[in-house]
Amino acid sequence: MACSKYTLTNTGSTIVNFNYRRCDDSMWEYQVELQQNQTKNIWLIDGTYSIAPSFSSSVVLVNDGVFPPVFPTPTPTSSPTNTPTVTTTPSVTPTNTVTPTNTSTPTNTPTNTASVTPTNTASVTPTNTASVTPTNTPTPTNTASVTPTPTNTGTPATTSTPTPTVTNTPTHARFTFAITSGATSNVACDTGAAGTIYGDKSIFDENTLFYNSLTGPVTINMTGYYANSGSVVQLTSGGTETGGYTLCSVLPTLTPTPTVTQTPTNTPTVTQTPTNTATSTPTPTPTFGYYTYSLGTGVTANDACIDFSGAPNTIYGTVAGGVGPNTGEFLYVNTALTTPVANGYYSNGTATYEVTGGLGQITTTDPNGC
Numbered sequence: 001m002a003c004s005k006y007t008l009t010n011t012g013s014t015i016v017n018f019n020y021r022r023c024d025d026s027m028w029e030y031q032v033e034l035q036q037n038q039t040k041n042i043w044l045i046d047g048t049y050s051i052a053p054s055f056s057s058s059v060v061l062v063n064d065g066v067f068p069p070v071f072p073t074p075t076p077t078s079s080p081t082n083t084p085t086v087t088t089t090p091s092v093t094p095t096n097t098v099t100p101t102n103t104s105t106p107t108n109t110p111t112n113t114a115s116v117t118p119t120n121t122a123s124v125t126p127t128n129t130a131s132v133t134p135t136n137t138p139t140p141t142n143t144a145s146v147t148p149t150p151t152n153t154g155t156p157a158t159t160s161t162p163t164p165t166v167t168n169t170p171t172h173a174r175f176t177f178a179i180t181s182g183a184t185s186n187v188a189c190d191t192g193a194a195g196t197i198y199g200d201k202s203i204f205d206e207n208t209l210f211y212n213s214l215t216g217p218v219t220i221n222m223t224g225y226y227a228n229s230g231s232v233v234q235l236t237s238g239g240t241e242t243g244g245y246t247l248c249s250v251l252p253t254l255t256p257t258p259t260v261t262q263t264p265t266n267t268p269t270v271t272q273t274p275t276n277t278a279t280s281t282p283t284p285t286p287t288f289g290y291y292t293y294s295l296g297t298g299v300t301a302n303d304a305c306i307d308f309s310g311a312p313n314t315i316y317g318t319v320a321g322g323v324g325p326n327t328g329e330f331l332y333v334n335t336a337l338t339t340p341v342a343n344g345y346y347s348n349g350t351a352t353y354e355v356t357g358g359l360g361q362i363t364t365t366d367p368n369g370c
Contacts, residue, residue, distance in 0.1 A: 001026075002046045005064040010034040012058025017292070021048035023067060030289060034059065043067050047202070053349055054294040054312060174198040174214050179226045188225035188232050189248035197226060197239075204228045205245040205327045208367045210235060231327045244366030245327045250356065290337055291317040293325060295346040301354070304347035305370035315341060325353055330360045 003023035010016055017031045023043040034040060041064075042049075051059060177199060180192030198214055199207035212220050218239040225234050233245045293315045296308025307313075316332045317325050325331060331341045331353075340360025346353045352369025353362045 003043060003067045004046055005067040006042050006044060006049065007039065007062040007064055008034060008042065009039040009060040009062075010036055010058060011060055012036065012055075014058070016051070016055040016058055018049065018051040018055070018059070019291075020044040020050070031292065052292065052294050174200060174211060175202045176214075177204055177210075177228045179228045181224050181226045183224060185225045185227075185232045185234070185246065185248075185251055186254055188227040189230075189251060192225075192227060197222075203324070203326055205231055205233070205365050206324075206367060208241050210239040210241070212239070229328075241367065244352075244364055244369065247328055247361075247363045250363045290332075290335055291324070293317055293331075293348065295331075295348055295353075297341075298345050298347075301345045301347065301352040301366070301369050304345040304352055305349065308347045308349045308370075315346065325362055325365075327362055327365045329362050331355060331362065332360055 001023075006020075008018070013036060015036065016034050018034065019028065019030050019032065020042055021028050021044055023045055026045065028048075029042075032040075032042075049061075175198065177197050178194070179197055180188055180194055182188040182192040198211045200209065201207050210222065210226070211218050212222060221237045222235045222239045223237045225232055227233075227248060230248050231245050232248055232251070233241050234243050236242055294308075294312040295315045296304045296306065296310075296312050298304040298307050316335055316337060318330055318337065325346075330337075331346065333339050333341055340358070341355055343355050343358060346355065346362075347370055350370055351365060351367045354364040355361060356363045
C-alpha cells in the first residue's frame with residue numbers, strides 16, 4: 001500500500017474533524033479534530049482521507065508527496081575516461097651516474113616496460129622502438145637490469161556520469177470484489193454465478209464504474225446484476241452503475257406459480273405454496289463511537305439534494321462499514337445512536353440514500369443520485 005504525507009490547516013472559524021488510515025500500522029483514525037488556525041501533519045495510506053463536505057472548504061490540504069521519500073541512488077563515480085592512458089617515460093636519464101639498485105622495483109604495467117640489457121653496447125630497445133644511447137659507462141655487476149619505471153599520468157580510472165535511479169510512480173491498484181451475477185437482482189442475490197469484478201474504490205457501493213480486470217478498460221459486455229455482501233447493483237455493458245445499490249434483504253420475494261392439485265372427484269384443490277418473507281430486524285449495537293454526517297433530507301431523492309444545498313442536517317452513523325454512509329448501515333439523530341432517523345431520502349449533495357423499515361437502515365444508495 002502506498003503512503004503519503006498530508007499537511008492540513010484549518011482556516012475556518014469552527015473546529016473540523018476528519019478521518020484517515022495511518023500508514024505505520026494501518027489503523028483507522030476517526031473524528032480527528034483540527035482547531036481553528038491549527039496545522040497538522042499526517043502520514044496516511046493513499047485514498048483513505050475523508051472529511052465531511054461542509055468542512056472541506058475550511059481545510060487547506062497540501063499533499064507533500066510519497067512517504068517515505070524516494071531519492072535517486074547514485075551510481076559509483078569513476079574517473080573521466082574508461083580507457084587508461086599510459087605514458088611511458090623512461091626513467092633512464094642519460095647522465096654519467098647510474099645508481100645500482102639491488103631491490104627490484106615492482107612495475108604496475110609490464111606491457112610497455114622497457115628493459116636495458118647490460119652489455120658493453122648500452123642500447124635500450126623498448127617495445128615502442130624508442131632507442132636511448134647513453135654515454136658508455138661501466139655497468140655495475142650487481143645490477144642485473146635497470147627497469148625503467150613508467151610514469152603514469154594519473155591513476156587510470158573509470159568515470160561515468162551518475163545515472164539517476166528512475167522511480168516508477170505506483171499505479172493505483174483496483175479493489176477486488178467477489179460477486180454473484182444474474183439477469184435479475186433476485187437471481188444475483190440468491191443463485192447467481194460466482195465471479196470477480198474490480199472497482200476504483202474499496203467500498204462496493206461507492207463505485208460508479210466496475211471492470212472485468214485489474215488493469216485496462218472493460219473488454220466484455222457487463223450488462224446484468226451483481227451482488228456483493230448483501231448489496232446488489234445493475235451495470236451497463238461498459239460496467240457503469242445504473243439505478244443505485246439495493247440491499248438484497250429488501251427485494252420483493254418472487255411468488256412461485258400456485259400448484260393446482262386435482263382430487264379424484266375432479267374438484268380442483270388449490271394448494272398455495274406459502275411465501276416466506278424474510279423480516280429484517282437488525283439491532284445495531286455501536287461500540288466504537290460514531291460518524292458525523294451533514295445530509296439533506298426529503299421525501300424524494302431530489303428533495304434531499306436540494307435540502308443539502310440549503311439547510312443540511314447533522315446525522316450520526318455507525319462505524320462498522322467505514323466512512324460512508326453505505327448500504328446496510330444505520331443513521332441516527334443522536335450521538336448515543338439510540339434514535340433512528342425517519343424513513344425517507346438523505347443526500348450529501350452528490351449521492352442519495354434511502355432509509356426504509358423504520359429502524360434507520362439505508363436500503364438503497366445511488367452514488368450519482370443528485
